[in-house]
Amino acid sequence: MTKDILGQALLDYQNENYSEDITTYSPTLDEEDVMPLPYLFRDYSQMPQLEKKALRLCKGKVLDIGAGSGSHSLYLQEKKVDVTALDNSSGAIETCRLRGVEKTILQPILEYSGETYDTLLLLMNGIGLAGRAANLNTFLKHLTSLLKPNGQILLDSSDIIYMFEEDEDGGVWVPNTGNYYGEVDFQMTYKEQKGKTFNWLYLDYKSLENAAELAGLSCEMVLEGEHYDYLARLWKDSSK
Structure with a gap:
């Protein structure tokens, strides 16, 4: 059984x-970082502007994908929004329930179907769930299948090009691995227990725009953050 x-x-x-706190290690980037647990329980006042903007743009029936502790779902619920929290972590869903989230689903997003929504919400680099750039078309088309007519996808991500070395001419040295530079592997450690290594994707906006077009979606930049991060909105393009 996976931890x-x-x-x-x-x-x-x-x-x-x-x-x-949780420690994350990326063999791809050879970096270790700490994920502070209190931050995962933040309220609206503690959220970055990208998240606040996304929550304000939510409309109709909302599916909060990768809901974690349920902070975004709780805010929407308090605003009388019909929101459902979805996560593939049983502990996360139990936490959502304990915190008062009324509607929850324990399932990986790619295995979920049946209901359709006006808004799909994927925050904290939600596009990362695609895992690899090669999976983007399948991932976005599955999300599209969960949208009502005139529905929208709200997601944030980061362009991690800044993590690579810049030369004197302003060019960036990206390792020639044959993979997109935003494809990263992570492993979580908590209380001396190590989780399974998983794939994660950071996507620059232009690549998201291209992937959206291939999947028959329109895409717009809603807000740029302070450090290579952004919030985007995608919707079905009836002309495609």
């Missing part, structure tokens, strides 16, 4: 057993 590292950490924090 639910994120879910266990969220439940510990929710149940007031907080003693440490």
Whole structure:
């Protein structure tokens, strides 16, 4: 059975057993980082502007994909929005329920079908769930199948080109691995337990725009963040 590292950490924090944060290690970038658990339980006032803008743009029936602790769902629920939190982590969904999220689904997004929504919300680099650039078309087409007519997809991501070395002429040295530079592997560690390494995708806006067009979607930049991050809105293009 795969360890639910994120879910266990969220439940510990929710149940007031907080003693440490999640550590993430990327063999791709050879970098270790800390994911502070309190940040995953932030309220609206503590959210970055990209997230606040996305929440304000939500309309109709909303599916919060990769809901985590449910912070975005809770805000929308408080605003009387019909929102459902979806996550493939049982601990995350249990945390959502304990916090008061009324509608939850425990399932990977690519295995979910049946209902359609006015807004699909994918925050905290939600496009990362695609895993690899080669999976984008399948991923976006599946999201499209969950949209009502005139529905929208709201997602944020980051262009991680800034992480690579710049030469004197302003060019960037990106390792020639044959893969898109935003494809990253991660492993989470929590309380001496290591999770399985998983694929994650950071996508520059132009690449998102191209992928959206291939999937029959229109795409617009809604807001640019302070550090290579952005919020985008996608919708079905009736002319395609």
